[in-house]
Amino acid sequence: MSTTRPRRRLLRAVLGAALAAGALTACSSGSGGPPSLTWYINPDSGGQAEIAKRCTDAAQGRYTIRTALLPRESSEQRQQLVRRLAANDSSIDIMSLDPPYIPEFAEAGFLAPIPQDMAARVSDGVVDSALKGATWRDELVTVPFWANTQLLWYRKSVAEAAGLDMTEPVTWDQLVQAARSQGKQLGVQGIRAEALTVWVNALVASAGGSIIENSDATKPEDVRLGLETPAGEEAAKVIREVADAGVGGPALSTAGEDANVNAFEGPDAGFMVNWPFVWPRAQSGVEGGTLDAAVPQDYGWALYPRVTPDQESHPPYGGINLGVGAFSAHKDLALAATECIVSPENQAYYFVSNGNPAAKESVYTDPEVVKEFPMAPVILESLRLAVPRPQTPYYSEVSEGLQREYHPPSSVDPQRTGREATDLITAVLQKKELL
Amino acid sequence: MSTTTLPPGEKTRPASAPGRRAGISDRSRAERKLGWMLAGPAFAVMLLVTAYPILQAVYDSLFDFRLTDPDNKSFTGLSNYGVILTDRIWWTSLAVTLLITVVTVAVELVLGFALALVMMKALSAIRPVIRAAILIPYAVITVVSAFAWQYAFSLDSGFVNSWLGWLPGISADTDWFGGTWKSLFVVCIAEIWKTTPFISLLLLAGLAQVPEVLQEAAKVDGATWWQRMRRVTIPNMKAAIMVALLFRSLDAFRVFDSIFIMTGGANNTETVSFLAYRQTIARLEIGLGSAVSVLLFVCVVLICALFIKGFKVDLASARGEG
Numbered sequence: 001m002s003t004t005r006p007r008r009r010l011l012r013a014v015l016g017a018a019l020a021a022g023a024l025t026a027c028s029s030g031s032g033g034p035p036s037l038t039w040y041i042n043p044d045s046g047g048q049a050e051i052a053k054r055c056t057d058a059a060q061g062r063y064t065i066r067t068a069l070l071p072r073e074s075s076e077q078r079q080q081l082v083r084r085l086a087a088n089d090s091s092i093d094i095m096s097l098d099p100p101y102i103p104e105f106a107e108a109g110f111l112a113p114i115p116q117d118m119a120a121r122v123s124d125g126v127v128d129s130a131l132k133g134a135t136w137r138d139e140l141v142t143v144p145f146w147a148n149t150q151l152l153w154y155r156k157s158v159a160e161a162a163g164l165d166m167t168e169p170v171t172w173d174q175l176v177q178a179a180r181s182q183g184k185q186l187g188v189q190g191i192r193a194e195a196l197t198v199w200v201n202a203l204v205a206s207a208g209g210s211i212i213e214n215s216d217a218t219k220p221e222d223v224r225l226g227l228e229t230p231a232g233e234e235a236a237k238v239i240r241e242v243a244d245a246g247v248g249g250p251a252l253s254t255a256g257e258d259a260n261v262n263a264f265e266g267p268d269a270g271f272m273v274n275w276p277f278v279w280p281r282a283q284s285g286v287e288g289g290t291l292d293a294a295v296p297q298d299y300g301w302a303l304y305p306r307v308t309p310d311q312e313s314h315p316p317y318g319g320i321n322l323g324v325g326a327f328s329a330h331k332d333l334a335l336a337a338t339e340c341i342v343s344p345e346n347q348a349y350y351f352v353s354n355g356n357p358a359a360k361e362s363v364y365t366d367p368e369v370v371k372e373f374p375m376a377p378v379i380l381e382s383l384r385l386a387v388p389r390p391q392t393p394y395y396s397e398v399s400e401g402l403q404r405e406y407h408p409p410s411s412v413d414p415q416r417t418g419r420e421a422t423d424l425i426t427a428v429l430q431k432k433e434l435l
Numbered sequence: 436m437s438t439t440t441l442p443p444g445e446k447t448r449p450a451s452a453p454g455r456r457a458g459i460s461d462r463s464r465a466e467r468k469l470g471w472m473l474a475g476p477a478f479a480v481m482l483l484v485t486a487y488p489i490l491q492a493v494y495d496s497l498f499d500f501r502l503t504d505p506d507n508k509s510f511t512g513l514s515n516y517g518v519i520l521t522d523r524i525w526w527t528s529l530a531v532t533l534l535i536t537v538v539t540v541a542v543e544l545v546l547g548f549a550l551a552l553v554m555m556k557a558l559s560a561i562r563p564v565i566r567a568a569i570l571i572p573y574a575v576i577t578v579v580s581a582f583a584w585q586y587a588f589s590l591d592s593g594f595v596n597s598w599l600g601w602l603p604g605i606s607a608d609t610d611w612f613g614g615t616w617k618s619l620f621v622v623c624i625a626e627i628w629k630t631t632p633f634i635s636l637l638l639l640a641g642l643a644q645v646p647e648v649l650q651e652a653a654k655v656d657g658a659t660w661w662q663r664m665r666r667v668t669i670p671n672m673k674a675a676i677m678v679a680l681l682f683r684s685l686d687a688f689r690v691f692d693s694i695f696i697m698t699g700g701a702n703n704t705e706t707v708s709f710l711a712y713r714q715t716i717a718r719l720e721i722g723l724g725s726a727v728s729v730l731l732f733v734c735v736v737l738i739c740a741l742f743i744k745g746f747k748v749d750l751a752s753a754r755g756e757g
Contacts (some may be wrong), residue, residue, distance in 0.1 A: 263591065
């Protein structure tokens with residue numbers, strides 16, 4: 001018995017200390033000092049954390065910004081935010097949102113409204129596609145931060161050998177033929193993931209169609225899809241053509257953006273559609289000694305390929321917009337902070353340091369940006385043509401449904417897949433089928 | 436007489452334990468009471484953290500309820516179950532899950548038994564090292580293990596293709612995650628690698644219970660190693676084997692991490708728990724997702740019932756309670 005006493009006392013002391021520590025940390029954020037805003041960010045190369053620091057300094061004690069990291073996949077970022085917001089989480093002040101999920105957030109009332117005067121200020125000089133992506137039901141519901149788009153990347157040597165004039169717009173047909181004639185790869189995102197939806201959407205849009213024809217439908221069962229159209233058929237034809245020609249590489253059905261870049265740095269590289277991060281990645285590869293300096297010198301870039309020769313392409317639009325949480329305790333300060341975050345200086349900094357293109361057009365003439373990113377003018381041109389993915393509160397269902405029917409790319413049948421995807425997504429939206 | 440086992444009481448009763456059973460003494464009554472008092476709080480906590488979510492899921496499964504649209508929650512009765520049970524995806528997921536369960540558990544049982552024998556028979560000098568080495572995979576977090584196997588087999592970072600390129604059907608361009616069977620093969624390998632130690636640990640406990648006297652008696656009678664294994668060792672550890680099988684089957688049936696990391700459900704590699712995840716977490720249809728979860732729960736209960744009633748597994752005897 002005598003040995004248990006001190007032990008019990010020790011246990012009590014440890015428990016007491018643990019409880020006290022818990023109580024202290026719980027209090028520490030609430031008392032004293034300026035309000036602390038939490039910004040939920042997607043993983044990047046440290047740019048958002050640095051901008052948070054800069055804006056904390058600029059606020060001169062009105063508020064401080066703390067960042068909290070979200071998962072890597074955008075679908076998982078959405079899941080975490082939705083779950084928290086559905087529980088009225090007041091710790092979410094600012095969030096970095098992937099544009100396709102914005103209608104869902106807006107419709108569910110998860111976003112604090114942006115005052116008219118501020119909306120006018122933050123949309124001034126913003127490239128059109130980014131503005132569209134930040135808007136829902138004709139109202140700016142998020143603040144455009146950075147805007148992404150895919151370019152057609154090519155190896156100059158391969159394009160030259162194939163006799164392709166890259167100063168003129170090229171079509172998917174031409175690319176497939178060129179890649180096949182040279183025995184090189186045409187990198188596309190055939191993985192069953194969001195990247196596949198990005199590809200399908202860009203193809204349908206470039207063929208003159210759109211995946212959802214009435215994006216203002218309020219009820220899920222009213223959503224009308226545009227896949228059983230000539231444009232949908234053309235898009236499916238391109239996917240099947242890439243798969244059948246064998247130019248997608250051996251990993252066509254499992255390749256995402258990262259796998260594509262890996263392959264593009266290798267010996268079989270010919271062409272690839274991908275986001276601009278390709279460029280800083282090659283540069284850092286050269287600096288780190290993992291990539292031959294001659295490789296990025298062979299890189300060329302152009303506008304996204306066309307589906308039909310006489311119709312302009314509509315490249316994918318991506319990026320991040322900032323939303324203010326509807327349950328935040330400091331909405332006014334959070335709105336002020338977003339305005340600071342998206343300042344042209346910060347956008348230029350983010351572009352140069354992290355390779356994420358700006359939403360404001362003026363940034364593209366910044367000398368430092370042009371020096372680091374010689375393709376900046378093409379990115380801007382591409383952003384002007386880019387179209388967002390289907391804007392609907394039911395985006396997740398639409399995207400996953402598309403992924404199920406258009407994967408693997410070799411199974412796509414231009415006559416059939418559009419109809420099957422329409423049937424599936426319609427049934428899922430009517431809650432008559434599982435996804 | 437085909438097998439040799441001792442009567443249960445003989446096998447497990449400590450030498451000092453009293454033989455009589457009739458009449459409960461004051462002391463044993465007090466012990467029983469103490470037992471309930473010690474286990475009671477844990478039991479209450481268990482009820483709270485398991486029974487409550489299960490009942491909540493059953494309740495939710497009767498509604499049409501989308502997390503982002505709570506105002507339009509409506510009671511739909513059993514229609515969610517109707518949607519699921521008439522959907523092809525549910526049945527393919529169930530088939531895939533059963534396939535993974537049967538394949539992995541069968542292979543793990545054989546491998547785990549061999550490893551248990553190795554751990555049992557190893558020289559005492561190297562026994563701790565061998566046990567640690569065998570148990571390491573089980574200590575690895577499933578998500579980490581799934582990533583490791585995915586990187587090993589993937590086309591851009593993997594080494595498997597270049598190591599095994601000499602085998603027919605494998606070349607530098609073999610895309611392991613590009614087809615149903617190849618993907619499931621990798622998933623099964625990862626699962627087997629990860630959880631064989633668990634089954635071998637349970638079997639090792641069973642092996643240790645086999646009375647040495649029986650082994651010696653059989654040896655004296657001139658039984659070969661194989662005869663002793665079949666007639667003495669395995670019959671005496673039947674309870675341990677069945678419990679190991681039961682635990683692993685229940686575990687394997689809920690496979691999620693490997694599928695989530697490696698294939699994301701592509702190429703018809705979706706399992707039931709992944710299906711539940713996608714309805715509930717990705718699609719935010721709480722009602723439909725809860726219904727899938729409830730059906731998954733029913734499957735697990737059925738497996739449990741099959742083992743306990745069908746194969747007469749006595750959970751108490753495996754713990755040496757007689």
